[in-house]
Every structure is written in C-alpha cells, then in structure tokens.
Amino acid sequence: MQRRISILGSTGSIGRQALEVIEASADEFSVVALAACSNVELLAEQAWRHRPKLAVVADGSRLAALQEKLKGSGVETAAQEGLEGAACLPEADVVVAAISGAAGLLPVIAAVRAGKVIALANKEALVAAGELVTREAEKSGARLIPVDSEHSAIFQCLQGHSGESVRRLVLTASGGALRDWPVEELCGASPEQALAHPNWRMGPKVTIDSATLMNKGLEIIEARWLFGIDVDRIEVVIHRQSIVHAMVQFLDGCILAQMSSPDMRLPIQYALGYPRRVERMWGELDLSSALTLIFEPPDETRYPCLALAREAARMMGTAPTTLNAANEQAVELFLKGKIAFTDIARLVEVALGRHRVVRDPALEDIQRADEEARIAVAEEVKSWIHS
Numbered sequence: 488m489q490r491r492i493s494i495l496g497s498t499g500s501i502g503r504q505a506l507e508v509i510e511a512s513a514d515e516f517s518v519v520a521l522a523a524c525s526n527v528e529l530l531a532e533q534a535w536r537h538r539p540k541l542a543v544v545a546d547g548s549r550l551a552a553l554q555e556k557l558k559g560s561g562v563e564t565a566a567q568e569g570l571e572g573a574a575c576l577p578e579a580d581v582v583v584a585a586i587s588g589a590a591g592l593l594p595v596i597a598a599v600r601a602g603k604v605i606a607l608a609n610k611e612a613l614v615a616a617g618e619l620v621t622r623e624a625e626k627s628g629a630r631l632i633p634v635d636s637e638h639s640a641i642f643q644c645l646q647g648h649s650g651e652s653v654r655r656l657v658l659t660a661s662g663g664a665l666r667d668w669p670v671e672e673l674c675g676a677s678p679e680q681a682l683a684h685p686n687w688r689m690g691p692k693v694t695i696d697s698a699t700l701m702n703k704g705l706e707i708i709e710a711r712w713l714f715g716i717d718v719d720r721i722e723v724v725i726h727r728q729s730i731v732h733a734m735v736q737f738l739d740g741c742i743l744a745q746m747s748s749p750d751m752r753l754p755i756q757y758a759l760g761y762p763r764r765v766e767r768m769w770g771e772l773d774l775s776s777a778l779t780l781i782f783e784p785p786d787e788t789r790y791p792c793l794a795l796a797r798e799a800a801r802m803m804g805t806a807p808t809t810l811n812a813a814n815e816q817a818v819e820l821f822l823k824g825k826i827a828f829t830d831i832a833r834l835v836e837v838a839l840g841r842h843r844v845v846r847d848p849a850l851e852d853i854q855r856a857d858e859e860a861r862i863a864v865a866e867e868v869k870s871w872i873h874s
Contacts, residue, residue: 490759493520493539493573495594496585498529500690501608501634501751505583506533508756512767516759520573522594524586525549531556538562540578543569545590574598581759583634584609587692588815589857592616596850602627606758608634610702610709611815615808616853617712631713632758637706638713639754640733640745648737650715657734657742658706659726660785661686661749663698665828666725670789676828678821686729686749695818699831700785704796705814708807711800718800723793725783730772748772791832795839804844805856812860813838826868838863 492509496502502523509516522543523530534542534557544553547566554564565572574582574594582598583606584591591609596616598605600623607613613620613631624631633639637658645653664683665676681698682691689697696702703723711718729749736742747753748770756765772778787794792814799810817834820826826834838860845852 489515489517490580491517491519491578492581492583492759493522493576493579494518494583494585495522495570495573495591496524496583496587496608497521497533498523498526499585499587500688500693501585501755502583504752505585505606505755505759506537508752508759508767509537512756512765515765519578520576522570522573522586524590527552527556534562535560541565541569541573541576543573545570545586570594571597575601575603580604581606581632583755583759584612585634587611587690589615589812592853596620596623599623599629599631600627602629604630604632606634606755607631608755610635610705611811613709613712614705614811615857616848616850617708617807618803618847619850619853621712632761633709633713634751634754634758635706635709636749636751636754637733638710639757640731641710641714641735643745643757644733644735644743645714648735652737653714653716653720654736654738654740655720655722656710656714656716657722657724657736658703658710659729659731659733659782660700660703660723661697661727661729662725662785663700664694665698666727666789670786673789674827674829678824681821681828685727688751691822692815692818695821695831696814698828699792700790701792701796701814701831701835703785704793704800705811707796708800718797723785725785726781728780730778731780731782746772792835795832795835799839802844804846805848805852806839806842806844808848808853808856809838809842809860810835812857813864816861816864820864820868830868834864834867837867 518537518539520541525546527549550566574597585608595612734744750770752769799806813835817831
C-alpha cells in the first residue's frame with residue numbers, strides 16, 4: 488500500500504528532493520498535500536504534477552495567483568491558515584516538516600498534536616521548542632523520524648539498541664565552504680563564498696550554518712531531544728569527506744558508523760519508508776576505489792558558534808530559542824550583505840547575553856524569546872551603524 492505524504496516546504500531544497508524520492512518510487516509513495524512559503528510558480532507546477540488534495544501558500548498575498556494557476560486542477564488551495572491543515576490532514580500517513588527556520592515550528596506542533604509520523608527536516612523546531620514538542624509527542628503518540636543526515640545516521644545506528652547502552656554520540660561536520668580560509672580573513676568572506684559548499688546541495692541558510700558550524704550546534708540540541716542523550720555526551724568532529732554521517736559509541740567501547748554518499752535523498756527516503764527500506768539507491772559509494780576517511784577536532788577559534796550553541800544547550804529553557812532566532816536573523820543580514828561573516832557569532836553572543844532564561848517554557852514563552860532575540864540583533868546592528 489502506498490504511503491501518503493504531506494510536504495511542508497515543498498519548494499525548498501528538502502521538499503524538492505523529497506518529491507524526487509516520491510517520483511522515483513511512485514508505487515511506494517503518493518502526495519496528498521504541498522505547502523510553500525511564497526514560490527507560487529514552482530508550487531503550482533508541483534501540484535499539477537502530483538495532484539495533491541491541498542496546496543498551501545503561506546504568503547496570503549500570493550493565494551489568488553496560486554488559485555489562478557491551479558484553476559481546473561481539482562486541487563484545493565489555502566493560505567497561512569492552511570499550513571496546519573496540511574500538517575494534520577487525515578489522509579497523510581507521513582508529514583515531511585521541511586519549512587526552514589522558526590516559521591516551521593507551529594506546523595510541526597500541529598502535526599505532533601495530531602499524532603502524525605513526522606519526517607523532521609526542520610531542526611529549529613526541536614532547538615527552539617524541544618521540551619514542548621517532545622512533551623506533546625508523548626501525549627499524542629506522534630513519531631519523529633529525523634531527516635538530517637547526521638540524526639538519520641544516529642537513528643539507524645541505534646536500531647535494536649537502548650539509550651542506556653550509549654556512551655556517546657558523534658556528529659560529523661564537513662567544515663563548510665570556508666574551512667581552509669585563514670581565520671583572520673574570515674571577516675572578509677562574501678555570501679557567495681560562504682555558500683560554495685564543497686559536498687552538499689542545501690538551502691542558503693543551512694549552508695551558511697555549515698560554514699559557521701552553527702548547524703552542528705543546533706544538531707547537538709536536536710540530538711539531545713531526539714535520543715535523550717545529555718549534551719556533554721554529544722561530540723562533533725570535522726570529517727571533510729562527508730561519507731560517515733554520524734557514529735554511536737556504546738558502553739563496551741564498540742562504535743557503529745553510518746556511511747553513504749553525501750546525498751540528502753537517502754535520509755529522506757529512509758524517513759518516508761521507515762521501518763522498511765525502499766529498494767532505490769542514490770549515489771552509491773564505490774568501495775572498490777581508494778577511500779580515505781579523516782576525522783579532526785573542530786577549531787573553536789574558527790567556529791565560535793559551536794561553543795555558543797553548547798552554552799545554550801546546557802542552559803536549556805528558552806536559551807536555545809534565543810540562540811536559534813538570533814542566528815536566523817544574523818544569517819539573513821549576512822546574506823543581504825549588511826554584516827560581516829564573523830558578525831554572525833558576535834550577534835548571537837549579544838542576544839544570549841541579554842536573554843533571561845525561562846525554564847519549562849510554554850509556547851508563548853518560546854514565541855516571546857524568539858521575538859526578543861530578533862529585536863536584540865536588530866538593535867545591536869543599529870548601534871554599530873550609529874557608532
């Protein structure tokens with residue numbers, strides 16, 4: 488029987504690759520809902536191709552354009568309010584949560600409360616609201632299946648093992664586009680240079696996070712909630728080849744590692760098909776050729792965001808919310824050419840320094856912390872300009 492899929496963020500990098508996976512295994516999967524932020528042209532093209540029940544554009548000003556493009560298709564349309572509908576659609580067996588950033592939080596919570604199986608690509612949902620999301624999942628019986636390559640790797644390595652048998656988790660990092668730049672020259676890196684990732688095909692925000700290593704910091708927090716492992720037992724190593732995606736060391740010292748080519752369609756396919764593996768390979772590794780695997784400790788003078796993320800992870804409460812929101816705001820400013828690459832970490836540190844942590848936060852506390860962090864970043868940048 489086909490699994491019916493709802494994709495939140497269908498026009499982004501993960502969403503497009505999820506549709507590639509679905510098309511390649513049309514006997515396994517079908518699409519029942521598509522949702523995007525504002526890219527009506529691509530969303531309409533996807534809807535005509537897959538004929539879902541529902542197509543949602545979060546930007547309400549683009550709804551009329553979507554309705555016009557889908558006239559005669561039989562596809563229902565909706566704006567912002569339809570995001571929760573797409574997340575909770577009764578027909579959906581799996582919800583792909585791929586809306587980037589804090590914007591994806593509310594749809595994830597809606598899917599969790601509806602008890603869905605969620606293929607989670609939006610790491611910010613667990614970073615900003617891990618306590619809330621996991622608490623709601625326990626109530627509803629929702630299942631979170633990670634799509635991030637590193638968390639998918641850990642998830643696969645843990646199959647058949649309990650959390651009590653784990654000594655540590657090891658997340659691997661490519662080091663990003665600027666990994667070989669002299670540290671003193673990083674301040675001069677342009678958005679185009681920071682976006683030139685050597686291994687992965689990803690969206691702009693996560694690609695910049697890879698260059699700052701904030702992505703690993705966020706992944707530490709996400710792993711804490713996904714696997715129930717204390718943050719001090721979650722390590723990061725630089726692995727330039729991006730072949731080993733994560734490792735799990737058990738109490739007896741044995742290490743299990745998950746290896747595959749750096750292709751996001753593999754973890755996406757695993758999440759959509761879990762617990763069964765779909766017989767469709769993407770980017771098969773050639774083990775008959777010479778294969779060198781190198782692991783190095785990260786240099787925190789090059790990657791100060793990693794230490795900031797660990798600090799927020801230990802503080803918990805609304806501290807990770809602040810970290811995430813400040814980073815989103817700073818990355819956006821960098822991509823627009825308004826701040827230097829090294830200012831990203833500076834702004835996150837400022838926002839964390841101003842924040843008063845709320846323990847066991849409710850949704851309102853999380854939303855307030857998110858807003859205050861963005862304001863703190865804007866005010867700090869404004870003070871730089873005036874000084």
